[in-house]
Amino acid sequence: MIEEKEIKVSTTDPDSGYMIRDGKPEGFFYLDHRTVDLKYNMITDVHVTAGNVHDSIPYLSRLDRQQQRFGFKVEAVALDSGYLTSPICKGLQNRNIFAVIAHRRFHPTQGLFPKWKFIYDAQRNMYVCPAKHELPYRTTNREGYRQYTSDPQHCKNCPLLNECTRSRNHCKVVTRHVWEDSKEWVRGNRLSRSGKYLYRKRKETIERSFADAKELHGFRYCRLRGLQNVREQALMTAAVQNMKKMAIHLDRLEKRG
Incomplete structure (x- = not known):
């Protein structure tokens, strides 16, 4: 017998993907993969995929795109545990980027040595x-x-x-x-003083950016169907958030002056 993988497809929005994650609702969704800078929490990249695309798949290509298009000199990155894969660890090490990635908890078979x-x-x-x-x-x-x-x-x-x-x-x-050596290098970064500082900043930057988009800009739900329409909504939302950030920063500079 030939086993075939079942892929669920939405009858109303085929571009969406069926997502199943611990602690998340199950169903057809889109994912917004965004990047922010550490200093001002400005959104530097937005990339929308179907909900069944893993976070780690588009990461390195989007990172390279930002460097090539905007000339960013990326020194360090802080990521959640979903990005703790061997290809990403190896890719960041080859790019000479200090990587801090959250620890992923594995659950060994009950009663056996981890x-x-x-x-x-x-x-x-x-x-x-x-x-x-x-x-x-x-x-x-x-x-x-x-x-x-x-x-x-x-x-x-x-x-x-x-x-x-x-x-x-x-x-x-x-x-x-x-490439396990690269993953161990990332684990060592996480335990270092600089790594702990960077990861603490992550919840104040990227997580805050997502929270503001959902709570203040109606980004919890897609307004239109189709990948192109969702991408347009994501880009417009990010643009509005960046304009607010720039306005606040310029106002602070004016008051200091």
């Missing part, structure tokens, strides 16, 4: 399990994940077997992406 219990030895390219057994490298799959496997002869008599794996052949497999 992945962080297995220590990676970079020099020998292997993992060491909590029982001090070695998991050498075996192969790399098509998704770019290296697989490290244990010796079943050691595992089947291990007292920690029930807390390690439930596989029938008593073989533990730990995976590591080929």
Whole structure:
């Protein structure tokens, strides 16, 4: 049998996408991917996609577009946990941009050791399990994940077997992406002094920008159907917000003068 992925399509607005996220309403939506600067909270980019497009997919291309079109010299970025993917971490590291991305909480199988219990030895390219057994490298799959496997002869008599794996052949497999080093670099940035400062500023900038758009400018709902119409609404809303920001800033400068 050939398994086919079911994709829901709206009969009234085919451009929208069916979104399912924890803590969010389920249904057909659009997503507004926007970027703001740290100093003045000005919106520098707006990009609208269907609701089933993950936040991380258009990010690097939109970042490059801003740099090429406006000549921005991006030194650092602060992102939420939805952007903590290996391609984004690798892309930001290659662009020499200091990246701070929120930690994503993973929920391991109940009763089994989490992945962080297995220590990676970079020099020998292997993992060491909590029982001090070695998991050498075996192969790399098509998704770019290296697989490290244990010796079943050691595992089947291990007292920690029930807390390690439930596989029938008593073989533990730990995976590591080929760009995992870039993700660990981002994790280190998040824990640094500069990283903590940047991430605190994120809730005062981008989250405030979205909140103002929804509460003060009617951006909680789309006024018209179709991707082009929603994009027009998003751009007009961002333009109004920027004009308000500029007016407030100019007024402050005039008072100081």
